[in-house]
Amino acid sequence: PRRPLPRVSAAALDEAAASGDASAVLWRVLIGAAAARWRHADIAALADTAPGLEHVRTYRDRSTRRPRGRGEAASVLARQWDKAVKYVASADRQIGDDPTFDARADAIAARVRAVQTRADAAAGRWTRGGGPADRRVLDVLCVLALQAVSAAVEADTRRLALLAGIGRETARTALLRLAEDGWITQTRPADGPHGAHWTIDPHGLIHTPPTDSRSQAVPRPAGAGAAERTSLLATLTARITDAAHDLFSLSPGLGHLAGNTYSRTSTDPQQLDDVARCIGASPAQARWLLDRLTEAGVLIHDRRGWRRPAHDRRTAAARSLGIDGRLAERAERYRIERELWAWWQAEEAWMNAPKRTAPTRRPGRG
């Protein structure tokens, strides 16, 4: 979901950068593009022509500018882009660019938090039958909604399936089940090459209180909404990244529910009851799942409880079961890997960026 550039950055993109400080102009463009969730390919497509990207094409030699080589230009852009993405992730720069952003981020973060709270309270809904797949799809929809800063998002079944680490048909039926139970609603059917639109706000709760200037009854510090959105995004992205893995596929794999269980653990030890409550399972079922995860070598069990080892062992475990690479094969089949890969790399750059707030839990694998 790429948004238009903020005004400052759009102006910088058209600025004749050769005469002034070209690197500063480039920085203004990249920051805005990263905040608007552009991808590297989007900005790279403009590198040859846009006046504001002069710094990519040439470098300053005393009072003149000399052209860079093709490879050097690409590496300059890649390096600066990486820096910009990390900067935006750590500093919540969007607040300054877009005065409505904080309020919108606050609304969507509150909605996602409500959905997650309600889901966590629905014990048993996510452990039986298609429940594990349902919960993954719900979490992915929450992430997409946070990214788009909108409760309604376009979500075709393939993209959803790949992000959730499940099959496309499974994702489709999960959507139907979630809709039937009132967790989500389809706002627009599929239209040719475009997927259907779904909302995690079936009753339209978000749009009722608009960003009214007089509704300042609850004073919140500036940037609170943006910060909460960032924090939720980090938590939920880590969760789906942890769960979507070959090890948690079917057959000799440990299954979807085991993946969801693993995604709720961290390197800090947890008690059985905590884990059981997180996934809404009975203590006996949770115990069985934790034992299987421990047996596979991805969790450690001692008298303080269950925790993850310092290094992620999911891939090693999958390899020893002979199911390494399943998800990648599936992605290959769906033939949209290239597209998804770009999104995912931006997301990982986000995840690995230095955190401004207190460190939560570590993202699983780098």
Next chain:
DNA sequence: CCGAAAGTACCTAGATAAGT
């Protein structure tokens, strides 16, 4: 203007795991 290509949803059949 027409056909090819690409992307999506829906349907069906087989395999596998969970529940009783």
Next chain:
DNA sequence: ACTTATCTAGGTACTTTCGG
């Protein structure tokens, strides 16, 4: 041990876009 239902892959039909 048996029944049920869930997941997955393959195939089909429909729509839009693009190139000759």
